[in-house]
Amino acid sequence: MNLANQEIKKKLWMLASRIHIRFQANPNRIHTNPNWALIHPLKNRTERTRWGSTYERWSLLLILAVLLSCGSLVDDKELNDAAKEITKEQMMDHITVLSSDAYQGRGTGTEGEQMSVDYLVAELEAMGAQPGVGDSSFVQKFPLLGQVTDTHRMSVNDGANGINLAFYDDFVAWPSNQRTEVDVQNAELVYVGYGIQAPEYDWDDYKGMDVEGKIVVIKNNDPEYDENLFGGRARLYYGRYTYKYEKAQEMGAIGAVIIHTTPTAGYGWSVVSNSWSRERFYVKANPDAPENPTKFNAWITEERSSELFAAAGLQLSDMLEEADNPDFEPVVLEGLSMSVNLESRYREIFAQNVVATIPGNDPELKDEYLVLTAHFDHLGVTSPIDGDAINNGAEDNAAGVSAVLEMMESFKSIQPEMRRSVAAVLVSAEEVGLLGSEYWAQHPTIAPSKVTANINLDGMNVYGPTNDLVIIGLGRNTMADLVVQEAGKAGRPVYPDPAPENGIFYRSDHFNMAKVGIPAIFPNPGREFLGKPEGYLEMIDSLSAANYHSVNDEVNEYWDLSGAEQDTRIFFKAAMNAINAEQQQQWAPGDEFEAVRLKSLSDN
Numbered sequence: 126m127n128l129a130n131q132e133i134k135k136k137l138w139m140l141a142s143r144i145h146i147r148f149q150a151n152p153n154r155i156h157t158n159p160n161w162a163l164i165h166p167l168k169n170r171t172e173r174t175r176w177g178s179t180y181e182r183w184s185l186l187l188i189l190a191v192l193l194s195c196g197s198l199v200d201d202k203e204l205n206d207a208a209k210e211i212t213k214e215q216m217m218d219h220i221t222v223l224s225s226d227a228y229q230g231r232g233t234g235t236e237g238e239q240m241s242v243d244y245l246v247a248e249l250e251a252m253g254a255q256p257g258v259g260d261s262s263f264v265q266k267f268p269l270l271g272q273v274t275d276t277h278r279m280s281v282n283d284g285a286n287g288i289n290l291a292f293y294d295d296f297v298a299w300p301s302n303q304r305t306e307v308d309v310q311n312a313e314l315v316y317v318g319y320g321i322q323a324p325e326y327d328w329d330d331y332k333g334m335d336v337e338g339k340i341v342v343i344k345n346n347d348p349e350y351d352e353n354l355f356g357g358r359a360r361l362y363y364g365r366y367t368y369k370y371e372k373a374q375e376m377g378a379i380g381a382v383i384i385h386t387t388p389t390a391g392y393g394w395s396v397v398s399n400s401w402s403r404e405r406f407y408v409k410a411n412p413d414a415p416e417n418p419t420k421f422n423a424w425i426t427e428e429r430s431s432e433l434f435a436a437a438g439l440q441l442s443d444m445l446e447e448a449d450n451p452d453f454e455p456v457v458l459e460g461l462s463m464s465v466n467l468e469s470r471y472r473e474i475f476a477q478n479v480v481a482t483i484p485g486n487d488p489e490l491k492d493e494y495l496v497l498t499a500h501f502d503h504l505g506v507t508s509p510i511d512g513d514a515i516n517n518g519a520e521d522n523a524a525g526v527s528a529v530l531e532m533m534e535s536f537k538s539i540q541p542e543m544r545r546s547v548a549a550v551l552v553s554a555e556e557v558g559l560l561g562s563e564y565w566a567q568h569p570t571i572a573p574s575k576v577t578a579n580i581n582l583d584g585m586n587v588y589g590p591t592n593d594l595v596i597i598g599l600g601r602n603t604m605a606d607l608v609v610q611e612a613g614k615a616g617r618p619v620y621p622d623p624a625p626e627n628g629i630f631y632r633s634d635h636f637n638m639a640k641v642g643i644p645a646i647f648p649n650p651g652r653e654f655l656g657k658p659e660g661y662l663e664m665i666d667s668l669s670a671a672n673y674h675s676v677n678d679e680v681n682e683y684w685d686l687s688g689a690e691q692d693t694r695i696f697f698k699a700a701m702n703a704i705n706a707e708q709q710q711q712w713a714p715g716d717e718f719e720a721v722r723l724k725s726l727s728d729n
């Protein structure tokens with residue numbers, strides 16, 4: 126194409142992206158799910174409907190029409206050709222290797238991890254990607270601590286006979302400060318409702334209460350009764366237990382106890398007791414880091430919590446209800462104090478992230494990156510089931526890794542057209558608590574303010590083509606909108622998380638990217654399978670549930686990667702649009718991660 130033509134397109138693109146930003150503030154316009162208003166995570170209707178005058182709408186349409194008629198910055202044909210290099214056969218090749226028994230389930234810190242790292246580095250090197258860690262390495266190695274607690278004691282002094290709680294049946298607790306011994310004696314208990322401080326909702330459960338040296342008792346989840354508040358039924362990060370513990374630490378509490386109820390957790394007590402009584406992993410704390418004021422975290426059953434509240438003359442059900450009131454004030458559990466004693470041991474292991482880049486060409490933009498993430502670790506070897514002990518992790522997540530490798534190869538083929546750069550961050554230690562991405566976010570190889578967006582792939586559609594796509598994070602940032610745009614060209618609708626109350630947005634590696642402000646999305650397989658018999662979706666759902674985190678997650682004869690191939694091509698094109706966009710991608714106004722993004726951009 127000639128230069129003048131390119132200049133015109135560039136100007137149009139700039140103009141379009143300016144208006145596009147307003148356009149994105151109203152996600153109602155970009156998809157068709159009738160339940161959208163009910164489950165949209167951003168509930169500020171005035172923000173969402175404030176976009177543009179009729180004039181602006183018309184100019185947007187005009188500009189889009191012109192852009193469509195002369196193509197975008199990258200030639201459509203060139204982009205399509207590059208996308209077509211993503212093939213289901215090559216995806217299957219990567220998956221077959223990584224999920225083979227030889228890789229022993231790719232457990233964090235094991236020989237299987239080393240084999241995976243060697244494979245990924247060899248593939249990235251062969252396609253001509255650059256080392257992403259310093260000048261010469263593809264590998265970011267980091268220390269983890271495995272923590273096992275052998276002794277758990279928790280008791281409450283009520284001025285009478287005292288209340289003893291039984292580990293596992295009544296409570297679980299673990300050190301939050303990476304210490305071997307935790308000994309808290311007769312600390313005061315303060316109920317802090319949801320334990321949330323959210324200035325954007327004018328919400329503060331602590332209300333200036335000094336909780337230093339005290340144990341805070343917290344209700345799980347976030348308020349659900351108002352769609353303008355904390356996403357209504359959707360669980361925001363404020364509603365996740367990790368937020369509660371982090372906030373308690375920030376407030377200087379000596380301990381943090383979450384009251385378990387099945388509705389506020391979304392799962393029963395057995396899930397809590399099983400998952401927290403196993404070995405837990407952490408990124409090893411820097412020895413120079415300031416001492417964590419919070420010595421332990423815990424959960425208590427609803428039944429025993431109710432008993433404690435009663436001993437303080439309070440009714441638990443009333444107190445749980447009172448938390449929904451914005452005027453809620455912390456309540457001291459008068460006359461009670463709690464003692465906790467824990468003894469733990471640790472082992473140190475090392476894990477490795479693999480980072481590769483393909484540099485862009487625009488002198489002003491090439492230090493900015495689109496980051497693709499996928500975790501390559503899985504559960505390793507566990508107790509045998511029918512003689513099989515290897516958790517092959519084919520769908521979770523050799524499949525996502527294969528998609529990122531394929532996308533990188535396609536980027537390499539159109540590298541001369543790339544304005545920004547692209548990075549593949551293939552992380553380890555996801556299955557033990559999203560720790561590889563946490564480490565990367567804490568020790569980034571690219572400053573978060575220079576990352577325009579993140580697309581995270583964790584599990585791909587291995588069951589055949591679908592009409593639709595699902596994006597966890599739809600409507601929350603402009604990266605999701607770019608996927609909607611590309612899917613739209615293929616006539617495919619995009620839907621949001623069908624179960625936002627489960628907080629899936631906070632459960633894979635993109636969350637650690639969002640936490641440092643990067644506009645991140647987590648595409649998931651669609652649900653409308655094409656050309657399949659009735660009941661296929663139900664069958665797939667039960668099959669996936671049975672295979673999930675089990676030795677049966679392996680390449681099976683019923684696999685069909687043609688859906689994954691189509692989906693990955695769309696992600697690739699959307700990523701390319703972000704790489705060549707005039708502006709960096711951004712969070713929707715009022716999103717819970719907008720403030721940290723704006724701060725990171727202004728600090729830079």
Ligand SMILES: [Zn+2]
Pocket residue numbers: 500521522555583584
């Ligand atoms: Zn996974």
